[in-house]
Amino acid sequence: MSYVIPGENGDWEVVIGLEVHAQIISKSKLFSGAATTFGSEPNTQVSLVDAAMPGMLPVINEECIEQAVRTGLGLKAEINLTSVFDRKNYFYADLPQGYQISQLYHPIVGEGTVTLDLDDGSTRDVGIERLHMEQDAGKSVHDLDPKRSFIDLNRSGTALMEIVSRPDLRSPEDVGAYLRKLRSILRYLGTCDGNMDEGSMRCDVNVSVRPVGETDLRNRAEVKNVNSVRFAMQAVEIEARRQIGIYDDGGDVAQETRLFDSVKSETRSMRSKEFAHDYRYFPDPDLLPLVLTQDFVDAIEAELPELPDARKQRYMSDFGLSAYDAGVLVAERETAAYYEIVAGGHDPKLAANWVITNLFAVLKDKGVSISDSPVSAKELSGLLDLITDDTISGRIAKDVFEVMVETGKDAASIVEEKGLKQITDGGAIEAAIDQIIADNPDQVAQYQGGNEKIAGWFVGQVMKATQGKANPGMVNKMLADKLKG
Amino acid sequence: MSDLTNLTIAEARDGLDAGDFSAVELTEKHIAAMEAARGLNAFITETPELALERAGQSDERRAAGKTAGSMDGIPVAVKDLFCTEGVLTTAASHILDGFTPPYESTVTQNLRDSGAVMLGKTNLDEFAMGSANITSHYGNVINPWKGDAGKDLVPGGSSGGSAAAVAARMALGAIGTDTGGSIRQPASFCGVVGMKPTYGRCSRWGTVAFASSLDQAGPMTRTVRDAAIMLGSMAGHDAKDSTSAPEGVPDFEAALSGDIRGLKVGIPNEYRIEGLSPEIDALWTQGVEWLKSAGAEIVDVSLPNTEHALPVYYIIAPAEASANLARYDGLRYGLRVPGDSLDEMYANTRSEGFGDEVVRRILIGTYVLSAGFYDAYYMKAQRVRRLISENFKKAFDDVDVLLTPTAPSAAFAIGEKMDDPIAMYMNDVFTVPASLAGLPGISVPSGLSSDGLPLGLQLIGKAFDEETVLRAAGVLETAADFKAMLNGEGS
Numbered sequence: 001m002s003y004v005i006p007g008e009n010g011d012w013e014v015v016i017g018l019e020v021h022a023q024i025i026s027k028s029k030l031f032s033g034a035a036t037t038f039g040s041e042p043n044t045q046v047s048l049v050d051a052a053m054p055g056m057l058p059v060i061n062e063e064c065i066e067q068a069v070r071t072g073l074g075l076k077a078e079i080n081l082t083s084v085f086d087r088k089n090y091f092y093a094d095l096p097q098g099y100q101i102s103q104l105y106h107p108i109v110g111e112g113t114v115t116l117d118l119d120d121g122s123t124r125d126v127g128i129e130r131l132h133m134e135q136d137a138g139k140s141v142h143d144l145d146p147k148r149s150f151i152d153l154n155r156s157g158t159a160l161m162e163i164v165s166r167p168d169l170r171s172p173e174d175v176g177a178y179l180r181k182l183r184s185i186l187r188y189l190g191t192c193d194g195n196m197d198e199g200s201m202r203c204d205v206n207v208s209v210r211p212v213g214e215t216d217l218r219n220r221a222e223v224k225n226v227n228s229v230r231f232a233m234q235a236v237e238i239e240a241r242r243q244i245g246i247y248d249d250g251g252d253v254a255q256e257t258r259l260f261d262s263v264k265s266e267t268r269s270m271r272s273k274e275f276a277h278d279y280r281y282f283p284d285p286d287l288l289p290l291v292l293t294q295d296f297v298d299a300i301e302a303e304l305p306e307l308p309d310a311r312k313q314r315y316m317s318d319f320g321l322s323a324y325d326a327g328v329l330v331a332e333r334e335t336a337a338y339y340e341i342v343a344g345g346h347d348p349k350l351a352a353n354w355v356i357t358n359l360f361a362v363l364k365d366k367g368v369s370i371s372d373s374p375v376s377a378k379e380l381s382g383l384l385d386l387i388t389d390d391t392i393s394g395r396i397a398k399d400v401f402e403v404m405v406e407t408g409k410d411a412a413s414i415v416e417e418k419g420l421k422q423i424t425d426g427g428a429i430e431a432a433i434d435q436i437i438a439d440n441p442d443q444v445a446q447y448q449g450g451n452e453k454i455a456g457w458f459v460g461q462v463m464k465a466t467q468g469k470a471n472p473g474m475v476n477k478m479l480a481d482k483l484k485g
Numbered sequence: 486m487s488d489l490t491n492l493t494i495a496e497a498r499d500g501l502d503a504g505d506f507s508a509v510e511l512t513e514k515h516i517a518a519m520e521a522a523r524g525l526n527a528f529i530t531e532t533p534e535l536a537l538e539r540a541g542q543s544d545e546r547r548a549a550g551k552t553a554g555s556m557d558g559i560p561v562a563v564k565d566l567f568c569t570e571g572v573l574t575t576a577a578s579h580i581l582d583g584f585t586p587p588y589e590s591t592v593t594q595n596l597r598d599s600g601a602v603m604l605g606k607t608n609l610d611e612f613a614m615g616s617a618n619i620t621s622h623y624g625n626v627i628n629p630w631k632g633d634a635g636k637d638l639v640p641g642g643s644s645g646g647s648a649a650a651v652a653a654r655m656a657l658g659a660i661g662t663d664t665g666g667s668i669r670q671p672a673s674f675c676g677v678v679g680m681k682p683t684y685g686r687c688s689r690w691g692t693v694a695f696a697s698s699l700d701q702a703g704p705m706t707r708t709v710r711d712a713a714i715m716l717g718s719m720a721g722h723d724a725k726d727s728t729s730a731p732e733g734v735p736d737f738e739a740a741l742s743g744d745i746r747g748l749k750v751g752i753p754n755e756y757r758i759e760g761l762s763p764e765i766d767a768l769w770t771q772g773v774e775w776l777k778s779a780g781a782e783i784v785d786v787s788l789p790n791t792e793h794a795l796p797v798y799y800i801i802a803p804a805e806a807s808a809n810l811a812r813y814d815g816l817r818y819g820l821r822v823p824g825d826s827l828d829e830m831y832a833n834t835r836s837e838g839f840g841d842e843v844v845r846r847i848l849i850g851t852y853v854l855s856a857g858f859y860d861a862y863y864m865k866a867q868r869v870r871r872l873i874s875e876n877f878k879k880a881f882d883d884v885d886v887l888l889t890p891t892a893p894s895a896a897f898a899i900g901e902k903m904d905d906p907i908a909m910y911m912n913d914v915f916t917v918p919a920s921l922a923g924l925p926g927i928s929v930p931s932g933l934s935s936d937g938l939p940l941g942l943q944l945i946g947k948a949f950d951e952e953t954v955l956r957a958a959g960v961l962e963t964a965a966d967f968k969a970m971l972n973g974e975g976s
Contacts, residue, residue, distance in 0.1 A: 052812040098811020280854035285697035
């Protein structure tokens with residue numbers, strides 16, 4: 001089902017491309033030795049270079065180059081062995097140099113691909129146009145004083161990767177899937193932490209619309225200030241509807257930059273024409289062209305971790321998981337790592353079920369991430385040990401799991417303390433069955449009269465009598481034998 | 486010992502080593518000379534206390550039997566474009582009012598490490614933009630040489646204060662910077678030696694940037710030998726400057742063998758520009774003869790793109806400057822002129838802070854980089870720049886050095902050429918091509934004009950072959966026997 005928006009004179013298709021700014025994980029900034037820790041006191045992570053003192057010069061940080069190349073390889077993209085840094089000139093209070101060092105003409109990474117995992121389990125490839133490195137600006141703080149603004153240069157000069165997609169996305173769902181997948185790849189690679197709420201991953205959304213069937217691209221709006229996956233999805237829909245409204249009214253959509261306002265649920269024009277920036281890009285004469293050797297790239301490629309797509313394939317082929325389950329488990333590196341511990345020595349499907357159904361419910365309920373899970377992977381694995389060796393039944397396991405979540409104790413001691421160990425002693429089960437048969441002659445008669453559905457009721461009674469501890473397999477078999485007389 | 490200010494660096498070094506005088510004595514004489522010659526306005530900031538302190542430390546080192554390096558105890562002047570720790574650094578601009586850097590440029594640090602004693606910060610054209618040292622916020626510098634009837638002359642620029650300080654015996658040597666001729670042309674005007682080394686030979690870290698792909702520090706001295714000594718202590722690879730060359734620093738002084746037999750000296754046809762003054766032409770011919778009689782082989786060479794060098798320079802240098810000077814916004818240091826909005830503050834600060842020539846170049850640079858003009862100006866200029874480099878490379882297949890005039894005229898009077906920026910830009914016509922190609926060039930005082938004013942000849946060498954340039958310069962210097970005496974003063 002493709003996503004279309006009905007207009008007055010027909011259906012419209014939405015064409016979307018994303019520019020994602022991902023802060024590179026590195027100990028120091030792109031062109032200076034200053035540290036990059038988030039949340040530090042204002043202006044404590046600023047070198048002379050970051051403050052653009054007279055005579056200061058940028059020196060490229062090799063760690064950032066490695067991270068950009070690593071990311072390029074993770075996006076299955078071509079690595080350009082020669083790239084060039086350019087100056088993008090504009091004045092702003094949090095841009096001390098008066099220009100941002102970026103890569104316009106010769107980016108470090110060329111065309112690549114991101115594979116989307118869609119909700120129905122299918123996949124779709126989205127083209128990556130390029131990835132380039134650039135400096136981040138500082139921060140302007142406008143709300144501390146009625147007249148003055150404050151500047152925090154901690155972020156000034158921090159390394160960013162701008163990852164530009166092709167206009168291959170067609171719906172808000174595509175946008176969500178793309179952002180989640182890109183974030184997943186970056187996290188697997190360890191090149192960006194992907195925290196949109198801390199601003200270490202930000203995106204600009206390019207949106208245009210066209211009547212279904214039209215192949216040319218129409219004017220697009222670049223929507224800025226979109227700082228969550230949800231907002232990005234909302235912004236697409238809101239902006240697409242705005243543009244369709246303009247076309248329906250016989251107007252033309254302007255190619256412009258717009259700002260997303262999540263409170264008012266609208267986008268609005270950011271700059272009027274007279275403020276249109278001419279960035280006057282030119283190659284930064286303080287930096288030589290960045291020339292990499294193939295060996296350098298190969299060495300990084302050799303050390304690449306298993307990425308989500310490969311891991312998903314492995315889960316499907318080796319573990320027999322469905323595409324959906326595999327996709328869910330690999331989406332976050334931490335989830336996959338958690339899952340693999342739980343699956344160790346157990347039925348991988350059982351493990352998948354426990355993680356996706358039971359664990360995720362708890363995490364959602366508590367609003368925590370898997371790294372802060374109240375039950376560790378090892379502890380959940382311990383619970384699965386007890387299921388696997390028939391110490392407890394799956395039903396009891398759910399109760400045990402609840403206690404684990406509440407108390408933080410391990411499964412074995414909870415089972416021990418509460419005496420939840422499964423009854424596999426045939427005599428004890430038989431005694432319980434006999435008692436129930438003796439107490440319920442009417443139901444026995446119904447069963448023997450052909451109502452075999454009532455067998456379930458008997459099972460329930462036996463489980464109740466044994467506080468759920470009887471081995472369900474044994475109960476089923478022995479009940480059937482007894483009832484049939 | 487009033488002659489202490491007349492010594493060369495080499496002589497002073499020997500005298501200090503021999504204990505004939507102390508670094509403090511040497512420094513005191515120069516401080517006195519600076520005071521006596523304040524009328525030339527060669528210094529923006531004098532640092533006598535600092536100089537005496539460092540001279541004292543130098544004497545202590547020598548007394549203890551060790552010297553820091555080849556410049557130990559030598560009083561020098563520093564162009565006020567180099568950031569100096571704890572000492573006001575202005576770039577001769579109002580916009581850097583009160584700026585005292587907490588750091589020391591690599592070049593001045595290298596000099597300090599080799600024991601040099603800084604006397605003060607010399608005047609220059611604002612942000613090194615000018616060829617007459619008339620654009621300084623701190624007033625123009627006056628050439629110690631006098632024109633007809635004692636008329637005041639310009640010292641050249643932009644390192645006019647450094648050239649004047651060395652010529653007027655206020656310092657044994659000085660450092661300048663050269664972007665399109667800013668060391669060589671004032672050296673020629675003031676009758677001193679000025680060398681721009683290969684781009685990348687000296688670190689640019691801590692030097693206020695004018696045009697990053699062209700700026701290069703170099704020595705200004707009274708002899709070629711002194712230039713060799715001083716360059717040796719300034720140069721060297723610096724990891725803090727990505728464009729600094731990872732080259733070792735040769736013993737430049739050792740290159741001065743005085744022997745240029747068999748050396749191939751190229752004479753570029755295209756430097757015989759239309760209207761070249763006959764006396765410059767004659768001096769050039771004389772230079773050729775001197776080198777020939779010293780055993781050099783003279784070869785005519787062609788640098789066909791020479792005529793494009795000046796226009797290319799006046800696109801590339803302002804383009805880079807327009808971005809380099811964007812950081813002077815009134816926010817973090819220097820002048821701030823308030824306004825009702827950020828944009829207004831920028832406009833007020835930069836309008837008041839920058840002088841006319843700087844504004845002119847920012848405007849030119851902004852224009853040539855702007856959308857729609859970038860390809861026609863900047864990109865084209867870069868292509869022509871490459872052609873100019875290739876022309877030199879080809880010429881150097883056949884020759885070892887090139888000999889040309891340094892400047893098209895002797896020093897002119899203050900007030901001349903002021904109304905016509907293009908005429909002013911013509912001062913750099915012979916120095917700009919080597920700058921664009923990043924090649925080492927030296928100006929050697931070689932004779933006097935009919936008015937009795939110094940004229941320089943320029944030698945240009947292959948990249949990182951300063952040794953050959955210095956060797957040839959040494960021979961030229963000996964042959965010219967330029968006594969570097971000031972006319973009006975006759976000292």
